[in-house]
Amino acid sequence: MNKYEALMSKCIKNAYKAKGSTKTNPLVGAAVLDNNNVYYGIHEKYGFAHAEVNAINNAGNKAMGSELLVTLEPCSTHGKTPPCVEKIINAGIKKVYVGVLDVNPKHAGKGISILKNAGIQVEYGILSKESSLLIEDFIKYHTKKLPYVTLKTAVSLDGKIAAYTGDSKWITCEKSRQYVHKLRGFSDAVITGVGTVLADNPLMTNRVYKKLNQPARVILDSFLKTPVEANIIESVNISPVIIYTSKNIDNKKADILKKKNVEIIEIDEYNGFLDLESVLKSLYNKGFMNVLVESGSKVNGSFFDNMLVDRVEFFTAPKIIGGENAVSAIGGRGISCMNDAFVFKSSTVKKCGDDVHISARITDYTKDVIEFTNNFKVE
Ligand SMILES: NC(=O)c1ccc[n+]([C@@H]2O[C@H](COP(=O)([O-])OP(=O)(O)OC[C@H]3O[C@@H](n4cnc5c(N)ncnc54)[C@H](OP(=O)(O)O)[C@@H]3O)[C@@H](O)[C@H]2O)c1
Incomplete structure (x- = not known):
């Protein structure tokens, strides 16, 4: 790893610290390099200054004639903040190193072109794989026009999520259950089924990581079986509650829920259930x-x-539940042959208290962005 890759790696690591605070903005890290002094910056919060602006501000007058590293192409349009390319040009930066280009069509390649046309040297594709992994959710959001989907489950070693009686409290240890609050804090919404609402009466809020997001709660409930006094409904003041339901619902119940500020959205069905793609859209x-x-x-x-x-977060407890009638983590139809099994693109395995935490990517949205970055030419 050369000097610039090592610095970019540090920028990426820094950027992850803002996970759960940037809403629809990407995680971005930057650094200004003035001789041997380094001034870092990250995009900390939605609506706040971008990473390169923070790095330049931290460098102060040392930014003049220095080099800038940034994990994502600097923006070139006015959004919640002024365009970063202006800040870079005005600060007198002489060279910019970029991780990957932006997939957002409003920016894609434009920032690079503006900088080059202003006489600034630009190199891009520095640690492009790691830089694109940092923003995989953002890439999917802009290219597929769908949210990035993480599925969390707490299972016994034999893959069960409850005993045959339905009892499920608790399978995993305290530390794993705390970590789930962090996953909620990283999310804009938590999706659950009416089966879980009826069985566990959960809140599905982030009650541990106060600086992270408080996600909206989404219930999939075709016949509005969610009790009006359910904990999720009663806590609507903490974060919004949305119930996706079918088109043949009991209007009286819908009205009661609406009066409690629950949003009811009727959606098409697919194979006897609510159409999940429409829900995600x-x-x-x-x-x-x-x-x-x-x-x-x-x-x-x-x-x-x-x-x-897109991603799974499995917390596996060193316990056996057993029982043919005890539900397993992933129901549905399943696959018919092993060749069709979902294989992880990458994964990490860590101990979490007494449990094993497997975090794994199923999809890969980095390829197109890396290709776009590698093939981009300034006109
Ligand atoms: N260990 C864990 O991590 C964990 C997490 C959550 C829950 N649980 C356990 O899971 C058990 C409940 O499991 P469950 O399977 O009965 O509940 P579920 O998956 O939470 O909910 C299932 C219900 O959701 C509705 N639904 C709407 N759209 C759907 C769709 N596209 N696909 C599937 N279902 C859809 C269906 O009811 P309608 O047809 O009426 O709409 C369906 O019966 C409980 O024992 C709970 O403790 C464990």
């Missing part, structure tokens, strides 16, 4: 970039059957 239209599926066997199974899962 609707959540995309609400500006949700990251959703966490925290459901029972049926909803989990449907997400896999419809190939809608």
